Each structure stands twice: as C-alpha cells, then as structure tokens.
C-alpha cells in the first residue's frame with residue numbers, strides 16, 4: 001500500500017516511517033505545517049525531517065507551502081478551539097496531497113505524540129477520510145515513543161521545544177522565565 005505520511009518534524013517521523021517500511025508499505029512524507037512560528041523554526045524542523053527521509057530513503061515534499069494567512073484564518077475562527085482547527089487544516093492538506101500522489105491512504109506523525117490530543121486527531125482523520133474517500137491508516141505510534149528518541153539521538157537531528165504556534169511557544173517558556181527565573185531549560 002502507498003501511504004502518504006503527514007510529517008510534523010524529523011523526530012516524530014522516525015518511528016512511523018520505520019514501522020510503515022517494516023510492514024512493506026511505500027511511504028511518501030509530506031511536510032505541511034504552517035502552524036510553525038517563526039520561519040527559521042519552520043526551516044529547522046524541515047531540515048531535521050530531510051535528514052530522516054534521506055536516512056530511510058523516502059520521498060519528501062511540501063517545503064515552502066507556508067501560507068500563514070490561510071492557517072491564521074482557520075484557527076482564528078475560534079481561538080479556543082485552535083488545536084482542533086489546526087489539526088483539521090493540516091490533515092485536509094495531507095489528504096489533498098495523498099489524492100494527488102495516488103496514495104491509497106494517509107496517516108500522520110501527530111499520532112506519536114504524548115502531548116497532542118490523540119483521540120481528537122484520530123477522529124478528525126477518520127471524519128476527513130469518510131468525507132473524501134481517501135483511506136486513513138491508523139496506528140497508535142505512541143508505542144514507539146522511547147524508540148523514536150533513540151533514533152533521533154542516533155541521527156543527531158534538531159529537537160524542537162514547543163508544538164509550533166506562538167501560543168505553544170509562550171506556554172513552553174513562560175514557566176521557566178517567570179516562576180523563579182530559573183532560565184530556559
């Protein structure tokens with residue numbers, strides 16, 4: 001089966017790619033993440049993913065599809081529900097790409113995260129799959145959480161410190177900066 005893997009960054013792509021290849025699937029990675037702020041952070045995450053894709057010899061596309069205006073227009077419709085809207089925005093793009101690429105199905109590296117809302121991501125993927133007829137390949141990649149850090153260390157790639165948007169950047173750093181001024185770490 002050909003699977004379009006929406007990939008948010010290098011570290012999160014490691015284990016899912018490895019598992020899909022082990023199961024003899026053809027994999028294409030798609031980097032569509034206009035939620036990443038600022039632009040240098042976006043490039044750093046892409047470069048890490050490029051290293052991972054080279055290591056596993058899988059195709060990678062999507063760099064430069066960084067339409068901040070469209071992403072902001074999506075999430076600003078209901079700022080409190082921004083994560084659901086952000087997931088939906090990115091998964092919609094991945095499904096469109098899967099159709100263009102002739103993939104049998106799609107999935108996302110967001111499913112490896114212990115910090116994201118796993119069930120919400122799964123439901124959004126299932127709903128979009130139902131609406132479009134593009135298959136959704138579900139796997140609970142969280143079982144590879146430890147393994148993905150081992151591969152990340154081996155490849156010595158960039159590891160981001162926050163989810164992507166400015167809200168998450170603030171949440172990541174405000175505690176260390178203002179609770180006791182212990183510095184960033």
Ligand code: SF4
Nearest residue numbers: 035083086163164165
């Ligand atoms: S915290 Fe992450 S998932 Fe939520 S809106 Fe920001 S970038 Fe998107």
